[in-house]
Amino acid sequence: MLQLRIKKTAIIFVMAVGFFNQAGAQKKYPYQDSKTPVEDRVKDLLSRMSLEEKVRQMDMYKGEYFKEKEDFSKTKSALKIGNLGIGAIHDIYPRSAKMINDLQTNVIKGNRWGIPALIMCEMLHGYLDDGSTAFPMNIGLGATWDTETIGKVGQVIAKEARAHGVHFGLGPNLDLGREPRWGRVAETFGEDAYLNSEIGLAFIKGMQGDDLTSDKSIIAEPKHFAVHGIPQAGGNSSPILVGERSAREDHLPSFEKAFRKGGALGTMCAYSELDGIPCAANHWLLTDVLRKEWGFKGIVVSDLGAIKYLQTTHYVTDSPKESIRTAIQSGVDMQFYDFTNEFWQKTVIELVNEKKLTMEDIDRAAGGVLRLKFLLGLFENPYTASNLIKDRFHTKENQEIALEAGHKSMVLLKNENNTLPLNKDIKNVAVIGPNANASRLGGYSVHNKVGTTVLEGIKQVVGKNTNVLYEEGVPLIVMGQVIPSKYLFTPDEAQNGLKGEYFNNRNVEGTPVLTRIDNQLEFDWPWSPGTGVSDDDFSIRWTGYIKSDKAFDGWLGLSSDDGIRMWIDDQLVIDNWTKGATSIVTTPKNIEAGKKYKVRIEMWEGGWGARAHLRWNLERVNLQPAIDAAKKADVAIVVLGESNELVEENRDVATLDLHGMQQELIEAIQKTGTPVVCVLLNGRPLSVNWINDNIPAIVEGWFPGEAGGKAVADVLFGNYNPGGRLPITFPKSVGQLPIYYNQKPSAIHRYVSESENPLYTFGYGLSYTKFEYSNFVVNTNEIKPDGALKISVDVKNIGNYGGDEVVQLYINDVYSSVTTPRKTLKAFKRLFIEKGETKKVEFVLTPDELSVWNRDMKRVVEPGDFEVMVGGNSADVLKTSFRVSY
Numbered sequence: 001m002l003q004l005r006i007k008k009t010a011i012i013f014v015m016a017v018g019f020f021n022q023a024g025a026q027k028k029y030p031y032q033d034s035k036t037p038v039e040d041r042v043k044d045l046l047s048r049m050s051l052e053e054k055v056r057q058m059d060m061y062k063g064e065y066f067k068e069k070e071d072f073s074k075t076k077s078a079l080k081i082g083n084l085g086i087g088a089i090h091d092i093y094p095r096s097a098k099m100i101n102d103l104q105t106n107v108i109k110g111n112r113w114g115i116p117a118l119i120m121c122e123m124l125h126g127y128l129d130d131g132s133t134a135f136p137m138n139i140g141l142g143a144t145w146d147t148e149t150i151g152k153v154g155q156v157i158a159k160e161a162r163a164h165g166v167h168f169g170l171g172p173n174l175d176l177g178r179e180p181r182w183g184r185v186a187e188t189f190g191e192d193a194y195l196n197s198e199i200g201l202a203f204i205k206g207m208q209g210d211d212l213t214s215d216k217s218i219i220a221e222p223k224h225f226a227v228h229g230i231p232q233a234g235g236n237s238s239p240i241l242v243g244e245r246s247a248r249e250d251h252l253p254s255f256e257k258a259f260r261k262g263g264a265l266g267t268m269c270a271y272s273e274l275d276g277i278p279c280a281a282n283h284w285l286l287t288d289v290l291r292k293e294w295g296f297k298g299i300v301v302s303d304l305g306a307i308k309y310l311q312t313t314h315y316v317t318d319s320p321k322e323s324i325r326t327a328i329q330s331g332v333d334m335q336f337y338d339f340t341n342e343f344w345q346k347t348v349i350e351l352v353n354e355k356k357l358t359m360e361d362i363d364r365a366a367g368g369v370l371r372l373k374f375l376l377g378l379f380e381n382p383y384t385a386s387n388l389i390k391d392r393f394h395t396k397e398n399q400e401i402a403l404e405a406g407h408k409s410m411v412l413l414k415n416e417n418n419t420l421p422l423n424k425d426i427k428n429v430a431v432i433g434p435n436a437n438a439s440r441l442g443g444y445s446v447h448n449k450v451g452t453t454v455l456e457g458i459k460q461v462v463g464k465n466t467n468v469l470y471e472e473g474v475p476l477i478v479m480g481q482v483i484p485s486k487y488l489f490t491p492d493e494a495q496n497g498l499k500g501e502y503f504n505n506r507n508v509e510g511t512p513v514l515t516r517i518d519n520q521l522e523f524d525w526p527w528s529p530g531t532g533v534s535d536d537d538f539s540i541r542w543t544g545y546i547k548s549d550k551a552f553d554g555w556l557g558l559s560s561d562d563g564i565r566m567w568i569d570d571q572l573v574i575d576n577w578t579k580g581a582t583s584i585v586t587t588p589k590n591i592e593a594g595k596k597y598k599v600r601i602e603m604w605e606g607g608w609g610a611r612a613h614l615r616w617n618l619e620r621v622n623l624q625p626a627i628d629a630a631k632k633a634d635v636a637i638v639v640l641g642e643s644n645e646l647v648e649e650n651r652d653v654a655t656l657d658l659h660g661m662q663q664e665l666i667e668a669i670q671k672t673g674t675p676v677v678c679v680l681l682n683g684r685p686l687s688v689n690w691i692n693d694n695i696p697a698i699v700e701g702w703f704p705g706e707a708g709g710k711a712v713a714d715v716l717f718g719n720y721n722p723g724g725r726l727p728i729t730f731p732k733s734v735g736q737l738p739i740y741y742n743q744k745p746s747a748i749h750r751y752v753s754e755s756e757n758p759l760y761t762f763g764y765g766l767s768y769t770k771f772e773y774s775n776f777v778v779n780t781n782e783i784k785p786d787g788a789l790k791i792s793v794d795v796k797n798i799g800n801y802g803g804d805e806v807v808q809l810y811i812n813d814v815y816s817s818v819t820t821p822r823k824t825l826k827a828f829k830r831l832f833i834e835k836g837e838t839k840k841v842e843f844v845l846t847p848d849e850l851s852v853w854n855r856d857m858k859r860v861v862e863p864g865d866f867e868v869m870v871g872g873n874s875a876d877v878l879k880t881s882f883r884v885s886y
Contacts, residue, residue: 031113031379038374042367045113051359053111054366055348056084058334059341060120060301063092064527070095072102080341085111087369088118088168088334093129093447097386100165104382116382118373120221123169124187124444125153125705127161133398133706134449137442137683138173140409140702142189142727143765145806146830147202149401149408154206156398158218163388167218167376168266171444172203174222174254177728178740181234183651186442186683186703188229190727191740191762194825194849197254204262212265213377215388221266222258224303226285227251228270230738234652237271237313245818245853247274256294265298265372269332271306271313278314280306286331299333299368305607307338325351333365337607399707406704406711408804408830411724412766416696419677421718421768422635425463430633431455432626432669434476434662435641435681442683442703443648449706454639454679457709461717469633473626473669474661476643477583480557480615485519489545489596498544498599502530506563506604508539518542521601521614529610539604540612551593552618557586559613561650564603577604583645583659584615591616621661623668630672637716638666638695641682644703648683656687656734663690670694679712685730685760692759700726718768723804723830725765725873732759741874742821763808763825763874769799769835776870776878785861785884789845793870793878795831796838805872806830807841812867817854823874850884 030036031045046054066077066089080086086107094100100119107117122128125135135141135153144150161169176196177188189199200222209217227247231238242251258264269286270279279285280302290296310316310323317323320339324347335344351357373379392398412420422429431437437455452460455470462468485496497519501512513532521542527535546556558564558574566574566587573587591597603612630636640662645651657663667690670676677697680686681704691698699722701712714720731739735754738747741762749756772795779790795805809827813820826849833839845868850861863884871877 034380038371041374042371045370046363046367048113049366051349051352051362052345053084053113054362055345057087057115057366057369058348058362059344060088060090060334060336061086061341062337063089066092066103067099070099072099072106074106077103077106081107081110083110083112085113085115086117088120090120090336092119093121094164094166095129097165097384097389101383104165108382114379115370116373116378118168118369118378119166120168120170121161121166122171122444123157123161124171124173125442126446127157127164127166127169128444128447129164130447130449131394132160132446132449133394133402134441134446134451135402135405136409136705136708137186137445137703138189139177139186139683139727140704141203141405142195142199143411143700143702143724144405144408144830145195145725145727145828146408147198149405150199150202151206152401153405154203155209155216156401158207158209159216159392160394160398161218162215163384163392165384167378168221168372169207169218170221170223170268172200172220172222173224174200174258175224175229176251176254178230178738179234180656180684180728180731181653181734181737182229182231183236183648183653184443185229185728186647187444191729192727192742192825193250193253195727195828197257198828200254201257201262204258204264208263212375213381215384219266219298219372219376220258220262220264221268221301222255222264223268224270225267225279225290225300226255226270227274228272231272236650236652240272240274243275244857248853252289259290259294259296265375266301267296267298268301268303268336269306271303271309273314278306278310278316280332281310281316281326281330283330290331297368297371299365299372300331301334302327302332302336302338304336305338307332307335321347321351324348325356328357328361328365333368402705403707403711406707407714407720409702409704409724410711410715410720410722411700411726412715412722413698413700413760414692414696415766415768419675419697420699420716422677422716424461424466424717426466426634428467428469428633429458429462430469430471430629430636430674431458431639432471432473432629432636433639433665434472434474435643435679436472436637436639437470438476438643440641440643440681440703440708441705443644445644446706451706452709454637454681454709454712457711457713458637458716460710461713461719469629471626471629473623473665474621476660476662477645478617478621478660479559479584479613480555480617481619482520482522483546483614483616487546487548488520489547490517491543491545493545498542498601501541502533503539504534504537506537506539506606508541508602508604521612523610523612525610527609536605536607539602542599542601544599545596546599547594547596548591549593550618551591553590554588554617555586556589557584557615557617558601559584559611559615560603561609561611562604562606564601564612567600569598584613623665626665627668627672630669630674633674635677636669636672636674637677637679638669639679639681640666641680641686642684644683654734656685656731658686658688666691666695677716679716681708685728687731687733687759689732689759721768721801721803723765723767723806725763725806726760727762729758729762730760742824744819745822746819761874763806765806765873767799767801767803767805769797769801769803771805771833771872772796772798773871773878776880778868778880778882780882782883782885785863785886786847789868789882791843791845791868791870792840794838794840795833797833797835800835802832802834804830804832808871808874809843810869810874810877811845811849812869813850813852813862814865814867816852816862816864818852820852823869825874
């Protein structure tokens with residue numbers, strides 16, 4: 001009888017706990033009371049949790065573990081959820097409220113404290129999943145110089161994400177884009193600290209809103225912390241060789257403003273090393289500056305693999321365990337797929353038990369994650385309403401904001417003899433080029449999104465009697481053709497295809513875990529390439545023969561994202577083993593008909609998707625159709641540039657010239673005698689010197705978002721007067737790098753055969769109208785170090801069109817204890833001015849704008865003379881002076 005009573009009591013207890021977890025109706029502890037201050041709730045909950053439960057909060061899980069197709073999978077999830085809770089889930093992209101709500105219910109019911117999961121997703125310039133609103137790439141958003149528009153962009157991204165039950169967005173990127181060879185320069189807002197900080201602040205405020213518990217707000221995660229945007233030679237994650245003063249003056253202000261003024265509650269530490277110390281192991285950066293100086297209360301997430309790289313790339317630790325200890329002790333709170341969830345958690349627990357990590361380290365990290373969940377209101381409402389996706393997703397209003405951002409990102413680089421705007425009633429227009437009828441959204445863009453192309457936009461805008469001719473001219477990347485299976489043979493020549501041996505290491509060593517015949521090499525793998533093969537850190541060897549029934553003198557080529565190499569007849573002809581061929585690398589080859597060529601190809605994959613393509617150029621590019629189209633037209637609009645195959649993460653370049661045969665194409669079109677307009681769609685500055693010298697009109701369109709084609713066409717045909725300004729300097733050649741506008745006075749570019757001046761400078765951009773500046777006034781000629789200076793200037797539109805002007809204010813600290821640039825942006829304002837109208841623009845300079853980091857590494861306003869400059873770009877300015885004195 002006693003035994004029966006015990007069983008009944010146990011059953012009642014389990015039911016009570018289940019009821020508590022599911023409904024949250026019984027409020028027994030302080031952390032469950034929403035009226036209790038957040039810090040007290042965090043402290044209370046941490047005091048009740050076991051070490052294992054805390055460590056679980058420090059971990060990120062892949063979304064694929066929790067769903068089957070687009071539905072929540074209770075069976076798969078059970079393997080991961082267990083009874084310890086879930087810290088965060090990334091890459092899940094819920095398609096329905098039911099899916100994410102079912103997941104949250106199971107997470108909450110599965111742990112004794114009812115802790116929900118934090119859902120994280122990518123949203124650099126749009127919530128990444130299918131159907132979301134796609135905005136211009138970030139370099140284009142920087143070109144708007146418009147904080148109001150950027151705020152609206154952030155709001156749309158947050159509303160669309162939170163409607164799907166997502167709480168945490170990986171972005172924006174606040175790296176300074178001072179190395180245009182770097183593939184991620186397109187993700188930045190530009191090269192200038194002040195522009196970057198103001199655009200980033202507006203983006204973050206838009207995302208986070210006024211109340212994180214709102215179903216329209218998410219947490220922003222500025223990245224990459226810190227000083228990630230000037231890698232040596234443009235190589236992704238290459239060393240950053242700057243000291244503390246340079247870091248504090250140029251690179252940290254954007255983050256400081258994001259955290260202190262924007263309230264951003266997440267950040268991602270960089271892969272790279274800063275002055276010899278990897279950022280993921282940098283206690284000064286992640287603890288002394290971020291937490292102690294700035295009071296950061298959010299979480300630091302590693303960039304994907306950054307903790308692992310402490311051992312495998314930087315060689316500052318000798319084991320995964322030591323890498324984990326160093327990162328957490330330095331200030332990293334959560335891994336990003338660095339290790340398996342099981343290994344990460346087991347290792348962290350071991351480190352605590354061995355007293356190599358303290359409970360203070362764990363409480364800081366786990367407490368940071370819990371704090372976010374409390375601030376988001378997830379303990380009170382972990383679910384999303386079923387109607388929100390339908391009501392908010394890609395609405396007409398959201399699409400209009402995408403068009404607005406596209407319009408404002410356009411920069412008019414040249415307009416000789418008022419070539420633009422074009423007449424909408426023009427009879428024949430040729431639209432030519434590899435980017436003319438292609439959707440160019442850029443890296444980290446909305447999945448499966450197809451934006452309006454320039455060709456489509458032009459057809460929408462021109463008169464109904466206009467004949468629009470289209471020819472691609474040349475492919476953006478001359479990739480050749482896939483070698484068909486019938487021309488590939490296994491080593492024993494018994495089958496078509498190549499023998500593939502797959503290894504779970506990077507070195508093509510040991511016994512293959514998978515051997516199969518691959519009919520042809522045309523692979524793009526998001527995760528594992530086959531049964532038994534790891535998602536990352538694998539390698540492959542393909543062997544066999546190539547034999548063609550046609551003779552041709554051309555090339556063989558390979559494309560990959562990590563290391564790859566190829567032998568032909570036992571001779572190594574392609575060796576990109578250290579760094580993969582992000583587009584294609586080729587070797588010349590005269591192929592004889594009927595002759596077999598022995599081939600061996602090896603590749604390795606380090607992380608985040610893999611690619612392996614084997615191509616040849618059996619068919620040649622023919623320019624004649626494009627030339628013929630141009631000859632028939634009254635104007636030829638040639639659309640050139642890049643795609644995310646050329647500028648994205650791990651898409652670094654050694655030249656800023658147009659890729660492939662694009663230069664050859666536009667020269668051929670110009671020779672026809674038909675007037676030519678060039679449109680550039682790209683993510684980095686390009687050295688388009690010949691185009692600048694020979695083509696009368698040039699529009700920089702960046703990667704302009706889902707409405708980009710319409711935005712470009714509106715500019716070309718006068719529906720919109722362009723007002724964007726360059727957020728980054730365009731060099732004439734890579735030999736000028738670095739060439740950002742506010743280098744120190746001693747940075748003098750003196751070359752034997754190259755100009756010292758850039759092609760286009762920071763802040764530059766034309767309009768279809770002209771603006772005149774006058775009445776430039778400062779309210780006093782002398783201020784105290786803690787004083788403020790008020791500045792005003794009149795701007796008059798003296799042209800024939802209404803249009804936007806970007807009024808830019810720069811200062812020069814004439815003599816100072818440490819070196820300073822001769823010109824640095826400190827304020828700007830974009831405003832619309834009707835033709836004939838005059839507007840007064842006012843600015844205030846405070847100690848924040850006037851201070852320097854002196855020789856004692858203290859931030860002070862030093863006494864002395866200052867120059868202040870105002871104008872529509874960084875070169876043509878009005879100038880006056882004032883003095884700071886005690």
